[in-house]
Amino acid sequence: MAESLPPALHPPVAVALAKLIKAFPGPNALPGGLNAEPKFDGFRTTAFNDAGKVTLWSRQGKELTRILPDAAAALAEQVPPGxxxxxxxxxxxxxxxxxxxxxxxxxxxxAALPALAKELPASFVAFDVLAVAGQDTRGVPFPGRRQLLEELARDWAAPLHLSPITRDMDLAKTWLRDLPATGIEGLMFKGSQPYEAARIWLKLKHKDIWDVVCAAVIGSVTHHRRPAHRRQTEDCRPLDRRVHEGRA
Known part of the structure; x- marks a missing residue:
């Protein structure tokens, strides 16, 4: 008989969140030290396999299964019930x-979704596990949950992926520098805490610093032939106008 989920994990389920930080955290910023992962630019998604039926849900509690049929099919094929x-x-x-x-x-x-999914298929990147074999794992400290997740992902094939992770902060800094060229937004940091629906993680977004030259005429009209100029450095952060249901 396929494993069912406990009542406390019937969807939707509130998810763990991250506190935005402005600088790379110190080694003791979270209990148990730091684990760093890339922050992917996609829809935060919780995937449930309840007795063989797979559903996908956004962080806000909206079901996403209909718009992500390719990801749902891959999860149903490669992730066991429970x-x-x-x-x-x-x-x-x-x-x-x-x-x-x-x-x-x-x-x-x-009607148009299958063609769109075929042209640009979706992938699912797992970074935590809330239940295994029908047992709630949220009370397990993060290192234990990560071990369970790695065991589940051992035989996965695309479009399912295991999120990379490192405790080497020098490597994490190279990720922060290099991976944004692929659309990665920054880094997530996790300690050893159990999973809970609170801001238990840290989030550091990549930002570009540009030198720009701003020129303008100042002073009275009589001095327009000798305008002053000023050079300044701006912290250029991209303006994100994308408001949607699934953003992490």
């Missing part, structure tokens, strides 16, 4: 994450 995964649904377009392609699915008709 498992709940926390992760990110993403779409790769050439060598870069394409968040707009995910958004497009939310406004695409049921």
């Amino acid at each position: 498992v709940v995964l926390d992760g990110e649904t993403i779409i790769w377009n050439r060598d870069r994450l394409d968040f707009d392609a995910l958004q497009q699915r939310m406004v695409t008709s049921k």
